[in-house]
Amino acid sequence: MKPLDPRLLRYASAARVFLGLGAVLGLAQTVAIVGVAWFTTTAVVQVVEGSTSGLSTALLGLGVSVAARSLVAWALEVTAARAAAQVKSQLRGRVVRAVADRGRAWVDRHSSARVATLVGPGLDALDEYFARYLPQLVLTAFATPLLIVVMALHDWLSALIVVLTLPLIPVFMVLVGWTTRAAQNRQWDRLTHLASSFADAVGGASTLKAFGRERRQVERIGRLTDDYRVETVKVLRVSFLSGFVLELAASLSVALVAVSIGIRLVEGSMGLTAGLFVLLLTPEAYLPLRQVGANYHAAADGVAAAEDVFELLDDEPGDVAPRATGSTGSTGSTGSTTVADRAEPRVEADALVVDRVSVSRGGAVRLAETSFVAETGRVTAVVGPSGAGKSTLLDAVLGLEPCEGRVVWRSSGRAPARHEIAWSGQSPMLSSGTVAENVALGDAGEPDTEAVVRALDLAGAAGLDPALVLGAGGQGVSGGQAQRVSVARALYRLDRVGARLLLVDEPSSALDRVTEARVVEGLRRIAASGVAVVVVTHRRAVSDAADVVVPIGGLS
Numbered sequence: 001m002k003p004l005d006p007r008l009l010r011y012a013s014a015a016r017v018f019l020g021l022g023a024v025l026g027l028a029q030t031v032a033i034v035g036v037a038w039f040t041t042t043a044v045v046q047v048v049e050g051s052t053s054g055l056s057t058a059l060l061g062l063g064v065s066v067a068a069r070s071l072v073a074w075a076l077e078v079t080a081a082r083a084a085a086q087v088k089s090q091l092r093g094r095v096v097r098a099v100a101d102r103g104r105a106w107v108d109r110h111s112s113a114r115v116a117t118l119v120g121p122g123l124d125a126l127d128e129y130f131a132r133y134l135p136q137l138v139l140t141a142f143a144t145p146l147l148i149v150v151m152a153l154h155d156w157l158s159a160l161i162v163v164l165t166l167p168l169i170p171v172f173m174v175l176v177g178w179t180t181r182a183a184q185n186r187q188w189d190r191l192t193h194l195a196s197s198f199a200d201a202v203g204g205a206s207t208l209k210a211f212g213r214e215r216r217q218v219e220r221i222g223r224l225t226d227d228y229r230v231e232t233v234k235v236l237r238v239s240f241l242s243g244f245v246l247e248l249a250a251s252l253s254v255a256l257v258a259v260s261i262g263i264r265l266v267e268g269s270m271g272l273t274a275g276l277f278v279l280l281l282t283p284e285a286y287l288p289l290r291q292v293g294a295n296y297h298a299a300a301d302g303v304a305a306a307e308d309v310f311e312l313l314d315d316e317p318g319d320v321a322p323r324a325t326g327s328t329g330s331t332g333s334t335g336s337t338t339v340a341d342r343a344e345p346r347v348e349a350d351a352l353v354v355d356r357v358s359v360s361r362g363g364a365v366r367l368a369e370t371s372f373v374a375e376t377g378r379v380t381a382v383v384g385p386s387g388a389g390k391s392t393l394l395d396a397v398l399g400l401e402p403c404e405g406r407v408v409w410r411s412s413g414r415a416p417a418r419h420e421i422a423w424s425g426q427s428p429m430l431s432s433g434t435v436a437e438n439v440a441l442g443d444a445g446e447p448d449t450e451a452v453v454r455a456l457d458l459a460g461a462a463g464l465d466p467a468l469v470l471g472a473g474g475q476g477v478s479g480g481q482a483q484r485v486s487v488a489r490a491l492y493r494l495d496r497v498g499a500r501l502l503l504v505d506e507p508s509s510a511l512d513r514v515t516e517a518r519v520v521e522g523l524r525r526i527a528a529s530g531v532a533v534v535v536v537t538h539r540r541a542v543s544d545a546a547d548v549v550v551p552i553g554g555l556s
Contacts, residue, residue, distance in 0.1 A: 007310040011094055014086035018130070021079050022138040029072040030143040034150055035065030037280040045273050076135050084130035088123045091309050095119050098313055116195065118312070122305030129306070132291075139288040147285040154274045158257050162285050165253035190228040197224055250286040257282045350411045351375040352397070352501055352532050357405035359392050367392045369405070372550045376500060376532045379523055381546035383537060388552040390536040391426065394503050397534070398423060416501050422493040423503045428486035430474025436466035438474070439488045443496055451495045452488075458525060459488035460511070460518035479510040487519065494531060502526060504535045508542055520545045 008015045039062035046055050099115065144166070152159035201217045261279050264270035352374040359367040367389030374380040382390050395401035398421060408415055430438050439455055440447030452466050461484035470476045477485065487507050493499060504523070508516040520542055527533040527547075535542060543549050 005306070005310065007314070008087070008306065011310065011313060012087040012090040014083050014090060018079060018083035018087075018134070019138065022076065022135060023142060025072050025076045025079065026135075026138045026142040027146075029069060029076070029139065030146045032065050032069035032072055033143065033147070033284050034281070036062065036069060037277055037284070039065055040280060041273055041277040044276060048272065077131065080130045080135050081127070084127045087130065088126055091123055091126075091306070092119045094313055095309060115312070116199075118192075118305055118308050121191075123309065125305055136288050136291040140292055143288050144285055147281050151278050151281050151285065155261070155270065155278045157260060158278045158282065161257050161260060162253070162282060165249075165256065166286065166289065168249045168253065186231050186234075190224070190231050194221070194224045194228050197221060247290070250283075250290045253286060254282050350409060350500075350532075352416065352534070353406065353408050353410050354393075354397065355406040355408075357393065357396055357403050357407060359389065359396055359401055359403045366401075367396065367403070368552070370550070370552060371405075372548070373410070374501075374532045374534050374548070376530050377527055378547040379527045379533045379535060379545065380548040380550060381535050381537055381543040382550045382552060383543050384552035386538075390552055391505055393552070394423070394425075394505055394534070394536060397421075397501075397503060419497050420499050421501045421503060422490040422497075422499045424486045424490040424505065424507060426505045426509070428474055428482040430470055430477075430482055430485060432472050433470060434466065435464055435468045435470065435477075435485060438470065438485055439466070439492050440496075441489055442493070448496070451492055455488040455492040455495060456484070458491050458522035459484045460515050460522060461485065461488060480512070480515060483507065483510050484515070484519065487522075491522070491526060494526065500531050502531050502533045504533070506536055506538065508537070508539050513541065516541055 009019075039058050043055060043058040043062060046052060046058060095115065095118070148159050148162055151162065198221060201221060258279060261270065261275045265272065265275050354374070355371050356369050357367065357371070358365070358369040370389075370393060372380065382393060384390055392401060396403040397407050397416070399415070399418070431441070435456075436447040436449065436452045439452045447466075449466065453462075456462055456464055456466065461481060464477070464481060464485070468476065474482045474485070487504060490502060490504065494502060502523075507523070508519050511519065516539065523533050523535060524545065535546065537543055
């Protein structure tokens with residue numbers, strides 16, 4: 001990443017605001033630095049010359065200058081901290097929107113664990129970038145040139161020495177930076193690899209346990225952790241080395257100015273006031289640039305993460321077509337029939353039209369071309385063997401999966417909006433909290449108790465206490481109860497936002513026949529209220545109760 005990547009200004013408006021405020025504060029801090037040097041020089045010269053007439057004024061000016069410098073430094077830190085928080089929020093929001101908008105095919109080309117690491121601890125490292133690195137970069141752009149100009153007005157020779165020696169620091173920064181960049185990139189790769197491997201191990205823990213391979217994963221994670229530790233120590237070693245090199249270069253440069261001033265003071269060709277004033281300003285001229293090099297290492301993680309974020313945001317979704325929103329002439333059916341035997345739909349009912357929808361990912365067909373019409377007021381069952389693409393079909397309707405074909409409302413010819421859809425997947429995805437909180441997940445404010453009870457009743461879970469507290473992952477309820485809570489969550493959304501499309505994936509796979517019958521009855525009651533219900537199922541009882549059955553052929 002460049003010292004200030006233009007993409008940061010494009011993707012995060014808060015960075016532009018910070019640079020504007022930073023410029024003003026940097027100018028104010030430079031004035032305060034000059035004030036401290038001048039009033040210190042005045043006080044010392046008056047004491048040396050034995051004149052105390054203006055000493056009190058010099059000391060007062062010194063105190064004001066020191067206070068002003070401290071206040072500006074504090075303001076710069078506060079501004080940087082707030083800017084870092086806002087920039088992180090804006091970048092995280094952009095990444096999340098990119099993941100949501102570009103679909104699963106695009107996400108598959110980026111490791112989900114890597115993305116999670118990127119928007120989590122990766123972007124958190126931008127705190128150091130804004131708190132230390134960027135403020136020093138702003139000060140270098142403003143303070144160093146102004147201080148050199150002030151020095152030249154009092155002693156051109158000292159200013160010339162500073163101008164000639166100042167480039168030594170960037171040269172050393174570049175040389176050390178190449179080594180730092182390589183070490184930092186290796187460290188970042190180790191971290192993302194560790195995160196991906198850990199996520200894979202957790203996701204497949206049950207399978208690994210079943211085949212007795214869990215110990216091998218423990219050893220593998222241990223090796224990756226050691227690799228990350230080694231690379232982190234290498235980065236620290238380079239950081240300490242670069243700090244020493246930059247301090248040495250700056251110290252030798254200041255020494256050259258000090259020796260030059262000392263010789264001229266001894267021979268009487270330079271006054272004490274000018275000499276002391278220039279000598280006090282010399283370290284301040286080198287300080288911002290020296291701190292840029294030293295703080296680069298503290299900000300290296302954030303720089304690497306931001307660079308990955310920019311590449312991710314610049315990356316196009318690929319050549320997979322998004323869900324289209326045109327019109328179609330496909331028709332559905334009434335009664336419990338297959339799509340092949342469907343009749344003309346009722347004119348008065350609106351319907352979701354799925355027209356020649358297919359999904360390909362990574363060169364493999366995930367869903368063969370499928371067409372059907374799901375009318376409001378009807379239950380449409382999607383059936384077929386495992387691997388046929390039934391869940392993929394729901395993802396395409398949801399807009400989570402880029403697809404060929406059209407998914408539109410028959411009346412308007414547009415794709416269903418997010419607020420029009422309620423959805424329940426195969427996995428309940430419950431979290432810590434009460435049953436009511438899980439049912440009302442995503443609802444602003446406190447859960448509506450009456451709506452929660454209605455949703456649980458329709459989902460066949462009327463006996464489940466809404467106040468029951470669940471543990472992590474939904475611990476505290478059985479698999480069947482968790483499934484019904486998931487269905488109730490979708491029904492709660494229907495009730496709260498007025499959605500008119502319900503998508504349910506295997507709602508009764510973990511239920512007994514009696515409970516399954518209650519769930520089916522609840523789905524039919526929801527459909528009767530004017531909702532289009534599309535349910536993916538392997539269960540004969542569910543498909544028999546549906547108004548339309550859509551068979552999907554298997555894929556080998």
